[in-house]
Amino acid sequence: MALSTPIAVRLVLLAPLVLCGCAGASAGWQSALQPHGTQAMALNRLIWILIGVGAIVWVAVMLVLAGALARRSRSARAGHTVDTNTERRMGRAVGSAVLATALIILGLTLTSFLLTRGLSASDARALEIEIRGHQWWWEITYLSSQADQVFTTANEIHVPVGRTIHLQLAAADVIHSFWVPNLAGKQDLIPGRDNSLTFAAQRPGVYRGQCAEFCGLQRAHMALLVIVDPPEAFEHWRRAQLTPAANPTDPQQAEGRKVFTSKPCAACHTVQGTSAAATIGPDLTHVASRRYIAAGLLQTTRGSLAAWIADPQTLKPGNNMPDVPLTATELQAVSAYLAALK
Amino acid sequence: MKPGRTSLLLLALTLCACQREERQFRLDPPISASLQAVASMPDGISGAPPDTYRVLGKPYASNAYNLSQGKQLYTWFNCNGCHANGGGETGPAFLDGWWRYGPDIISIFVSIRDGRPRGMPAFRDRLTTEQIWQLAGYVQTIGAYSAKTAAPARDDAMQSRPAENRAPAKSSFASDQWPYPPQ
Numbered sequence: 001m002a003l004s005t006p007i008a009v010r011l012v013l014l015a016p017l018v019l020c021g022c023a024g025a026s027a028g029w030q031s032a033l034q035p036h037g038t039q040a041m042a043l044n045r046l047i048w049i050l051i052g053v054g055a056i057v058w059v060a061v062m063l064v065l066a067g068a069l070a071r072r073s074r075s076a077r078a079g080h081t082v083d084t085n086t087e088r089r090m091g092r093a094v095g096s097a098v099l100a101t102a103l104i105i106l107g108l109t110l111t112s113f114l115l116t117r118g119l120s121a122s123d124a125r126a127l128e129i130e131i132r133g134h135q136w137w138w139e140i141t142y143l144s145s146q147a148d149q150v151f152t153t154a155n156e157i158h159v160p161v162g163r164t165i166h167l168q169l170a171a172a173d174v175i176h177s178f179w180v181p182n183l184a185g186k187q188d189l190i191p192g193r194d195n196s197l198t199f200a201a202q203r204p205g206v207y208r209g210q211c212a213e214f215c216g217l218q219r220a221h222m223a224l225l226v227i228v229d230p231p232e233a234f235e236h237w238r239r240a241q242l243t244p245a246a247n248p249t250d251p252q253q254a255e256g257r258k259v260f261t262s263k264p265c266a267a268c269h270t271v272q273g274t275s276a277a278a279t280i281g282p283d284l285t286h287v288a289s290r291r292y293i294a295a296g297l298l299q300t301t302r303g304s305l306a307a308w309i310a311d312p313q314t315l316k317p318g319n320n321m322p323d324v325p326l327t328a329t330e331l332q333a334v335s336a337y338l339a340a341l342k
Numbered sequence: 343m344k345p346g347r348t349s350l351l352l353l354a355l356t357l358c359a360c361q362r363e364e365r366q367f368r369l370d371p372p373i374s375a376s377l378q379a380v381a382s383m384p385d386g387i388s389g390a391p392p393d394t395y396r397v398l399g400k401p402y403a404s405n406a407y408n409l410s411q412g413k414q415l416y417t418w419f420n421c422n423g424c425h426a427n428g429g430g431e432t433g434p435a436f437l438d439g440w441w442r443y444g445p446d447i448i449s450i451f452v453s454i455r456d457g458r459p460r461g462m463p464a465f466r467d468r469l470t471t472e473q474i475w476q477l478a479g480y481v482q483t484i485g486a487y488s489a490k491t492a493a494p495a496r497d498d499a500m501q502s503r504p505a506e507n508r509a510p511a512k513s514s515f516a517s518d519q520w521p522y523p524p525q
Contacts (some may be wrong), residue, residue: 191498267419267468280418313368320414322470325371 030181030208036228037183038200039119046115053108119185122198126164129157133169133176133189135215136222136319137282137295142238143168151241152270154282156290157226160234161204169195174216180209180226188213201228208296217318223296244273245285245341256337259330264322271341281321288341294319302339306331363492365407369472373398378471382452389448395475402479403447409494409506412480415473419465421481427502428484433461436484437503445487450478483507 028034035044082090132139141152159165169178171189179186184199201207211222229237248254257274260266266276272285287293290300294316298304310331312321326334369377373394382389395402402408416422424433434442443449443458454474457464465474483490483506493507 262467264468264470264473311368317367318365322473323368323371323374324470325375 029206030210032181034182036201036203036205036207038202039184039198040182041202042115042119043185046112049111049115050108053104057104120196120198122166122196123164126166126198127159128166128168129159130168130170131157131178131189133171133173133178133211133215133222135173136211136218136316138222138224139172139282140224142241149242151238152279152283153241153286153290155224155292155295157224158234158237159201159226159228160231161201161228163231164198164200167197167199169197175213176211176215176222177213178209179212180207180224182207183226186212201226204228204230210296218316221295221297221316221319223292225291225296240289240342241286245271247273248337249340250336252333253337253340255329256333256335259326259334260337263326263330264324265334268321284338284341286341288339294321300339302335305338306335309334363406365405366401374470374472377475380448380451382448386443386452386456386458387449388444388446389452391448402475403482404490404492406492406494408476409480409483409492411473412476412478413494413506415469415477416480419468419477421477424461429503436481439485439487441485445482445485447478447482450481451475454478454481480506 032040032044032047035041128143130141130143132141138155139152140154140157142150144150167178167187169187169189171191173191175191176189177186178189178197180199183201184197187195187197189195205228207226207228209224209226211219213219215222248257257271260271261275266274266278268278268281270277270279270283270285272283276284287305288300292298293300293304293308294312297316298308308315308321309324309326311323312319313323376392376394379392380389381392391400402412424431425436428437429435430437434440439445441449443453451474453462454469454477455464455466455471465477469477480494483494484503486506490507493505496505
């Protein structure tokens, strides 16, 4: 761009770039500007009120400033005399500006208080879910007062529409942060400290969240999905998650289960209904029912499962899944078995 | 010294600090397979590491990332259950610097991989070869005879023992009270 281009023109040329950023942020399933949860709606309303009031104040100040500059050049020509009447009017103008500032700040504080008061309100029949952040995946446990109704999954939360959800947030290693912008605000998961977050989704759909605190190399690959279902669909899903893993239906899957339980796989993962019962890695009892593996890295298919098992350190360098040496036959068998764990 | 030269020297010294330790996340499969080939003595005590281990620069004894991974495995695979934080309980202690099967990394590797009589289980089907190396490297630091330049990540919890690079066993050797026969 030529040096002589006026600054105003440059700003106008830059504007589309900035707007692109906004459009990206507002696209669909991971956007604070398309709220579908009670809490996100309150936050959205608040931010627009703040922007609106701020814009009006800014415009008013700029108009007064422009007026004052214009008057100054006129009065400078006419000579500098102020009579008592003008002085009184000037005093009144300054006084009312100060009063307006105080009232606006008070008003915004009250609005913020009233709109965010309900953010952490929970009720007795809220669904309790514990979320534990790991490098780099989410461990999700549906809690219940009955022990046989508790189950664990990973990287995918299903919730019934309309019901209040109470998340208990914890971390296993470093600080992570839970943020599903369409549904609620942000809350940190801190090792050794109990945090919580409440939300209620207003519309069925699939919403995406990502760790919102730098937690290491693969933070970009620490995503989770919140799937908001109608109540019957949620209940159906919950019942399915409570069942043990599906039994192998063909010899290859049976072989896969044998490989899984006899190799290092079983030293870190759980598959309910088999001897694999370790809790270091994600629970794989219903791994094929989830849309993504490795915290949003790949869509769940038999091929992506096999690729992940064959070379996790190339796909997500630094994660804690080791390269386990398997023969081609073993790899085929294990991927067939896991892909059948619906 | 002239101010120009001093500042150049200072700049050079500052740039030295930019060198960061290499983290190797992935070993090529042939290399990780060759790390399995430890030539231990017939009694399972001491031996020679595979040549690849030396060519790689003994990463499991000197690389902080590998030591940290080993420390994580120590907790995850419940070494604490028998050896506690190195102080020993059902299993022998590491902190005292007395190694039943010798102080070198090969003996520790073989102990973890193949197990030992009187209760030490074999982890060859539970850990990959690389993980066994990482764990062996970490366990060796707990009862090391001399201080190391690399240390694993610090504990968040209260310290129950000296830091892993502090050579806790050294004082035991200096003492006349040391109860064990020389190794």
